[in-house]
Amino acid sequence: MRYTVSSPEIVIGVDVGGTFIDIVAIEKGGGVVRSEKVLSTPEDLSVGILYGLEKMFGLQLDAKLPGSRIVHATTSATNALIEKRTSRVGLITNRGFRDVLEIRRHARSDTYNIDLQIAPPLVPRNLRMEIDARIAPDGTIMEPINRKQVIEIVQAMIEASVEVYTVSLLHAYARPQEEHSVAEIIRLEDPEAYVTCSVDVCPEFREYERTSTAVVNAAVMPLVDAYLDNLENRLKTHGYDRQLYIMQSSGGMMTASEIRSQPINIIESGPAAGVVSSHAIGRVLGRKNLLSFDMGGTTAKAALIHEDRIEMSTEYEVGGNTHGAQGASGYGAGYPIRGSFMDIVEVGAGGGSIAWIDDAGGLRVGPQSAGADPGPVCYDRGGKDPTTTDANLYLGRLSADYFLGGEMALDLPKVEEALSRLAVVLGMDALKLAAGIIEVSNSHMVRALRRVSIERGRHPSLYSMVAFGGAGPIHACYLAEELGVTEVIVPPMPGVASAVGLIGADMRHEARKAFFGKLSKIPAKTFQQTFEELSKQACITLEEAGILETQFVITGSSDMRYVGQAYELTVDWPTLTPDDNTLIDMATNFHGEHFRHYSYDIQDRDIELVSLRVTVTASVDRPPEIRLKSSQSVPKAKAQRRVHFRDAISIDCAVYERNDIHADAKLEGPIVIEQKDSTTLVPPNWSLTADPSGHLILNFRE
Numbered sequence: 001m002r003y004t005v006s007s008p009e010i011v012i013g014v015d016v017g018g019t020f021i022d023i024v025a026i027e028k029g030g031g032v033v034r035s036e037k038v039l040s041t042p043e044d045l046s047v048g049i050l051y052g053l054e055k056m057f058g059l060q061l062d063a064k065l066p067g068s069r070i071v072h073a074t075t076s077a078t079n080a081l082i083e084k085r086t087s088r089v090g091l092i093t094n095r096g097f098r099d100v101l102e103i104r105r106h107a108r109s110d111t112y113n114i115d116l117q118i119a120p121p122l123v124p125r126n127l128r129m130e131i132d133a134r135i136a137p138d139g140t141i142m143e144p145i146n147r148k149q150v151i152e153i154v155q156a157m158i159e160a161s162v163e164v165y166t167v168s169l170l171h172a173y174a175r176p177q178e179e180h181s182v183a184e185i186i187r188l189e190d191p192e193a194y195v196t197c198s199v200d201v202c203p204e205f206r207e208y209e210r211t212s213t214a215v216v217n218a219a220v221m222p223l224v225d226a227y228l229d230n231l232e233n234r235l236k237t238h239g240y241d242r243q244l245y246i247m248q249s250s251g252g253m254m255t256a257s258e259i260r261s262q263p264i265n266i267i268e269s270g271p272a273a274g275v276v277s278s279h280a281i282g283r284v285l286g287r288k289n290l291l292s293f294d295m296g297g298t299t300a301k302a303a304l305i306h307e308d309r310i311e312m313s314t315e316y317e318v319g320g321n322t323h324g325a326q327g328a329s330g331y332g333a334g335y336p337i338r339g340s341f342m343d344i345v346e347v348g349a350g351g352g353s354i355a356w357i358d359d360a361g362g363l364r365v366g367p368q369s370a371g372a373d374p375g376p377v378c379y380d381r382g383g384k385d386p387t388t389t390d391a392n393l394y395l396g397r398l399s400a401d402y403f404l405g406g407e408m409a410l411d412l413p414k415v416e417e418a419l420s421r422l423a424v425v426l427g428m429d430a431l432k433l434a435a436g437i438i439e440v441s442n443s444h445m446v447r448a449l450r451r452v453s454i455e456r457g458r459h460p461s462l463y464s465m466v467a468f469g470g471a472g473p474i475h476a477c478y479l480a481e482e483l484g485v486t487e488v489i490v491p492p493m494p495g496v497a498s499a500v501g502l503i504g505a506d507m508r509h510e511a512r513k514a515f516f517g518k519l520s521k522i523p524a525k526t527f528q529q530t531f532e533e534l535s536k537q538a539c540i541t542l543e544e545a546g547i548l549e550t551q552f553v554i555t556g557s558s559d560m561r562y563v564g565q566a567y568e569l570t571v572d573w574p575t576l577t578p579d580d581n582t583l584i585d586m587a588t589n590f591h592g593e594h595f596r597h598y599s600y601d602i603q604d605r606d607i608e609l610v611s612l613r614v615t616v617t618a619s620v621d622r623p624p625e626i627r628l629k630s631s632q633s634v635p636k637a638k639a640q641r642r643v644h645f646r647d648a649i650s651i652d653c654a655v656y657e658r659n660d661i662h663a664d665a666k667l668e669g670p671i672v673i674e675q676k677d678s679t680t681l682v683p684p685n686w687s688l689t690a691d692p693s694g695h696l697i698l699n700f701r702e
Contacts, residue, residue, distance in 0.1 A: 008242075009067035013502030014052070015270055016045050016074055019297025019352050019372045020470065022677075023052045024499040025068075035496045037404060037470070037677050040372040045076070046231045050238075065240040071502040072256075073247040073270040076227045077220040077263045081319040081335070086219035087194075090127040090162035092153060092182060093211065094170045098128040100208050101215065119319045119334045122219045127160060129153045131182075139174035150182055154189040164194035166218040168211040172199045173514040194221045201264050202338045203513045204559075204611050209315070213337045216318065217264040224263035228256045243546065245507075247273045250340040251310060252508020252617060255545045264337055267318055270498060271301040271344045277501030278466040279305055281491055284693050291449060291465040291485065294498065295472040297389075298350040298369045302448040303342055304458060311343040311456065314559065314570055340510050340615070345451045349444040351389040351471040352376055355437045357425055363433075365440040377418045378410040386422060389471070390415045391437040394430065396643040397474055397672065397681050399655070405676030435644065442475060446482045453483075457596040460485050468497035473673075473680035477698060478646060485700075488686075492694035495677025506620060507547055511538040512613035519560065519587055519607040524578045527612070531556050531576040534614035542618055553617045560590050563606045569593050576614070635660050635667065643672060645683050663692040 008028070015022040018040060025034045036056045041048035057064045080086055093100070101121040110116050121128075131150060134143040157165065165186050167179045176199040183195045198214035232244055244256040249268035259266055271294065278292035282305055290305040304311045319334040348367020352375060355365050365388060374382035376389040378400070392398045393415055400410040419430035426433060453460040461484035467476030473490045480488050491497050511534040535554050542552070556576050559568035571590050575582055591601040637654035644650050651670050658675035661667075666689050669682035673696065682688050682698060689697045 008069040010064055010069075011503045012053075012068050012070045013273070013499035014049055014070060014072045015273055015496070015499040015502060016040065016049065016072075016076075017270060017296045017298060018075065018079075018369060019350065019375070021045070021048045021052050022496040022499040023049075023056055024493065024496050024503060025056060026503055035493055035499070035677060037495055039375070042371065042373060044230070045074075045227070046234045049231065050234055053238075062239050065235065065238050066242075068240065069242060069245065070235070070240065071245045071247065071253050071505060072231075073273040073498060073502055074224075074227070074266060075270055077224050077266050078268075078318065080220050080223050081216065081267075084319075085223065086122055087163040087222045088127075088161055089123045089164050089166055089215060089218050090129065090157040090160070091123045091166045091168065091211070091215060092129055092131060092150070092186075093168050094134060095130040095132050097170060097207065097211075098125070098130050100211055101128065103208070105208055122215050122319075122335065123166070127157065127162060129156070133169065133178065135169060135171040135175050135178055137171050137174060139171070141175070141178070145178060145181055147185060150185045151189055154186050158190055162193070164196065164218045164221055165190075166196050166198070166211075166214045168198035168207075168214050170207060171205075172197075173203045173205055173210070176200075176203065194218065194225070196221060201262055204338060205514050205516075206338075209336050209338050212335050213264060213339070216335050216337050217262060220263045221260070224266070225260045228260060232256065247276075247502055247505055248508065249316070249342060250312070250508055250510065250615075251276050251279075251342055251505065253502070253505045254507065254509060258509075258541065258545065264339060267316060267337065268341055268344055268346075271303075271346060272342050273501040273505065274301060274468065274498040275303045275305070275310055275342050275344065275501070276505050277468065277491070277497045278303070279308075279310055280501065280504050281466050281489060281695065282308065282464075285489065285691065285695060285697075287464050287489070289463045290489075291453060291460055291463045291483075293445070293449065293465055293467050293469075293472055293476060293479065295445065295467075295469040295475060296350050297352045297470060298348070298371060299346050299367075300349045300445045300448060300469070300472075301344050301346045302445070302452045303344045304452045304456065304463070306458060311452065312570065313341045313343040314338060314568075316341045340613070343452060343456070345448045347444045347448045349388070349441050349448075351387065351392075353388050353441060354385045355387065355391070355422060355433075355440075356385065357422070361426070363426065363436050363440055365437055366444065378412065378415045379408070380411040380414060384418060386415065386418045386433075386437065388437060388441045390418065391434040391441075392471070392474055394419060394434040395438070396641055396653075398679055399641070399674060402674050407676075431644065432648075435646075435648065438475075439646075442478055442482070445475065446479055449479060449483055464489055466491065468494040468678075470495040470678050473678050475681075477681065477683050477686050477700070481700065487700075488698040490673075490678075490680050490696040490698065493675075493677055494680070495675075504620075507542055507545065507618040508615060509538045509541045510613055510615045511535075511541075512611055515558070515609055515612040517609055518563070519583055519590075519609060522583075522609070524580055524583060527573075527578050528576070530612050531573075531614055534612065535576065535616065538614055538616040542616055547618045553619075554614060555617075556612065556614050558586075558609050558613070559611045560586075560607055560609050562594070562602055563608050568610055569597060635662065635665050637671075638674075641672065643670065643681075645670060649684070651684070661690045661696070663690055665690040 133145040179197040196218040202213040274294040288308040292303040294301040352370040353366030376387040423433040464487040556573040561568040639655040669686040673680040
């Protein structure tokens with residue numbers, strides 16, 4: 001069967017960050033590429049999005065939008081959890097299990113800290129209510145649902161002003177219809193309420209993780225629904241009446257209507273778009289092993305691409321001291337969610353991260369951010385505390401007159417005043433403080449890059465780094481030196497690279513279910529039957545999204561472990577029609593993955609499975625590659641500027657306009673490359689070559 005995503009006249013990528021909204025548009029055939037970068041509007045993000053679109057298309061906006069496809073990366077769900085702006089949630093569960101959210105699990109971010117602050121449950125205890133129903137692990141009904149009891153609970157929750165219900169029953173993954181029966185009763189008694197069943201968002205075992213996933217989904221569901229409704233209505237006033245597509249944490253897009261019921265899938269929406277962009281860059285340049293580094297105004301994100309595949313994770317944590325995949329520093333204090341996520345580590349070290357002094361008198365940077373309002377001191381919008389962007393400006397790495405291509409003037413005197421005020425407390429001058437802010441910020445970002453590489457059994461020196469985000473190319477070379485990386489790639493439009501990634505994203509949907517048993521004991525035919533069932537389920541979802549005439553790519557994977565272990569590893573299946581030889585290969589692959597993660601394997605131990613999943617992907621029209629013209633002439637610098645580098649080295653540097661660097665151009669650092677959406681810093685001991693595809697290739701010289 002063949003399907004296709006309809007080919008629009010214009011594809012628009014809209015990436016909303018904490019500081020900036022990035023928009024990129026490419027017309028059919030690649031004739032025109034437009035980009036805009038505008039400040040975020042936290043009170044109503046749709047205002048900033050429409051302002052950016054109006055700025056991009058002007059009076060042609062109403063004529064351009066009807067024939068467009070808009071793909072959006074949103075932080076609405078993430079911000080709601082971080083800022084504790086979640087809806088009032090009620091939980092219905094089995095008797096004896098109302099406190100599973102409180103009991104949690106043994107993992108803690110700081111094992112020996114008796115004052116450790118753990119994020120409180122998203123559902124207060126008085127709204128966690130129990131029913132007497134019970135399902136056995138094999139799906140047998142041990143005690144049926146008491147309809148009258150459920151109605152009484154729903155009425156009590158209505159009186160308590162519950163906005164959204166979560167249903168999570170013990171062993172529901174073995175018999176989903178029980179949770180669905182409870183949901184039907186809720187909808188009859190409270191028709192306007194939102195409902196999340198745990199088996200719809202996490203059809204796997206582990207009661208706490210499944211319940212936590214369902215509760216997080218429920219907590220952000222009304223907010224995400226309202227956000228998408230507001231945005232769609234605003235777009236409709238300008239003639240956009242098509243499906244709005246949203247980037248998922250897995251790196252594939254899905255329709256807004258599908259996301260409304262499962263907003264859990266967009267927790268890492270924006271960062272995932274950036275990794276998709278890095279992956280596409282690797283394919284253009286023939287690089288299969290990449291470190292994706294994205295530094296924006298609020299956070300910095302790191303991810304790994306190994307052998308042309310993005311590293312994935314099945315568990316994430318949000319709302320605590322950290323925001324990232326299992327194993328990240330600080331993990332264990334927030335809310336775990338199960339699903340399909342890119343293995344991204346995110347740290348509060350963006351351009352707007354605020355410098356401050358801790359109780360011990362030490363310099364700290366972030367995770368607090370100046371955001372878009374008031375923004376860094378140099379924005380002259382009321383910010384008083386120096387940030388990483390302010391430090392870069394004071395060190396000469398940014399131009400006060402060419403920020404956003406000259407659209408936004410930066411206030412250097414106010415930066416000097418703010419830096420001097422803080423420097424006095426530390427007994428140093430403003431220049432040393434600015435250099436210190438950069439070094440502290442870099443140390444946070446290096447740790448993030450190590451977490452996705454060294455801590456995952458991959459050495460960063462074997463990878464090239466793709467640096468993007470408004471601030472990424474300024475910091476990338478020094479981060480690379482710390483990690484032993486010798487090649488840094490800067491894309492043509494680094495400041496809006498995540499929005500570019502949205503334009504080239506595939507449609508994707510995943511179906512999964514609990515599946516228990518020893519690998520060596522389950523007949524291959526049983527695997528085939530389950531894969532067929534899951535494939536059909538996933539394909540139907542994409543068909544309902546209106547996909548036509550593109551061949552689906554269907555892949556399978558499973559969560560596996562040695563018998564007796566508590567946690568699993570995800571291993572891909574080479575085929576969805578396995579035979580006995582396939583099962584032997586799967587065992588070999590699992591042993592290899594286990595050795596990579598933990599430096600040992602147990603060849604004589606039985607392997608068991610706990611879940612199977614199928615991912616269906618449908619390709620869309622990708623934007624054409626940008627090609628630069630070759631020239632024998634040497635690029636001419638547009639200016640000279642005093643720039644302060646590491647170790648207090650101050651050098652008069654040539655400053656180049658990015659558009660003046662043609663294909664095959666070669667330059668030696670130290671130099672600065674400026675463009676509207678970003679600035680690239682090439683330190684001493686680094687050289688630059690322009691690739692015909694428009695990428696800057698930076699190489700370290702010993």
